[in-house]
Amino acid sequence: MNKYLFLLLFFIAPLMVSAAQQPVPESISSNIKGALCYIQSDDQVVFVKEVFTQKLSLPGGTIDLNxxxxxxxxxxxxxxTGLIVTAxxxxxxxxxxVVFHCEPASGVIAFTARNHHGFHVLPAWFAPDFGIETKQVLLGYADMIKPQEYRYPAQYHQQVLNHDVPNAPIQYIDSAISAAPLMHQFxxxxxxxxxxxxxxxxxxISAFIFDVLKVFNSTASIFGVLFLMPIMIYYFGGKPSLQMAYVGIVTVTIxxxxQLGLKFPRPFIYLPPLQLTDILGFSTPSIRTALSIVLIGYLFHIWKKMYEYESIWRCLVLLIGVTLIQGLSSIMLGEQFISDVLFGYVIGLLILWHYIRLDDKQSVAAKLIMLQPALWWGSLGGLLIxxxxxxxxxxxxLAGITFAFVISLPSLIKVPHLTLPYLIVKMVATCLITYVIFITQQHWLTYITQSSISGYFAQCGFWFVLTYIVIKISCIGSYPKK
Known part of the structure; x- marks a missing residue:
């Protein structure tokens, strides 16, 4: 009898211990849709800065079915966050x-330096949602942020403040250089x-230098490309502008x-004090350098075919200089590694080479392929997928930008050149409208972004509206081809 009792206890005891270690959840209301983690370490709280809303929130999300x-x-x-926790x-x-007190299995690791908002940054580039839904993982005092900086301001006090929980172990580090690939460590x-x-x-002087670097760096951003539209349509008409846009979209997509395949973090991820700009995503290869090479090569190719000016070579040298300064600027601002910029140049040159080969073909169909609605609609569908x-x-x-070109396709194809010399006025108007939309986006995003789905639509809508407005402004004063 004692032998069977011993065997019974031998098998049941581990289950009893395991059950005792599992927290017994209290009754949860049936209307609860989300679960959050409150993680405290060194009397500070772990927050997530969201990509869509640019707001802070406790880590957590939607409860799946069952x-x-x-x-x-x-x-x-x-x-x-990349933290393995127990609720x-x-x-x-x-x-x-519902907000749980959560304990990280291996404690919390944070960078010693604080950012300009007073938060410690956590190394979290390996988290599945980093760069997708999570922009940064931060550690700071709960009363450091204002309710309007929190994702749900009305619930800020209840979710974040006045929780008496033990501190999780913490380790502060000066950098994470040793975790970077060997090439990036150098x-x-x-x-x-x-x-x-x-x-x-x-x-x-240092502030002026960094401001100049930011200006040069932005020349190859999507904003910079949109500012080219009035110039392209003014000098070349709608068809070359559409071709330029398509080549640019293909370059950014590739x-x-x-980047999403390699998932190499940016330099400031390993060393937060290097961050001087607010940029999202991964590092390798550099999108901006690839895009600058493609656009400059495209402009040179089109200009040479339409306007045989000797001064084009001086302009080409100037544009190449701007491209090189842009690449150097992104390195000095801590956005890119040197190898990222070089990799971007290689990709840009390969895409440009393929485009020129296609454009130089004698076949009319090859020359007009980038003007076909079917290609644009197919590309839009591919980007959405x-x-x-x-x-x-x-x-x-990028899908939002593409959609703006898709619905503008019929009118752009009919624009051979402009009849009114309002180029400077159009460029100024484009800059002002872009600036206003960009500055005010955070206010209206707060009201319409309540989930990941609405966040996607809001961001796409922002770029669609901006691109569509720029196209319409660029076409003012044109007349359709008869």
Missing amino acids: EAANKAAERETWEE KEILTQTETA ELPVIEKIQSTISLLPKW TLLI LAYSLHSIQLAN
């Missing part, structure tokens, strides 16, 4: 979300040395897919 709330909190926290007791419940000290050398100059399957907001934004 999923326990505590397991949802653990899963979402891992996906957003303990329930701290509070709001109308739609490049990081170079970037740090460049920035520190500039920072040693008088404050107003480089984005490579990629954005949905890869959860990439950058691909979603």
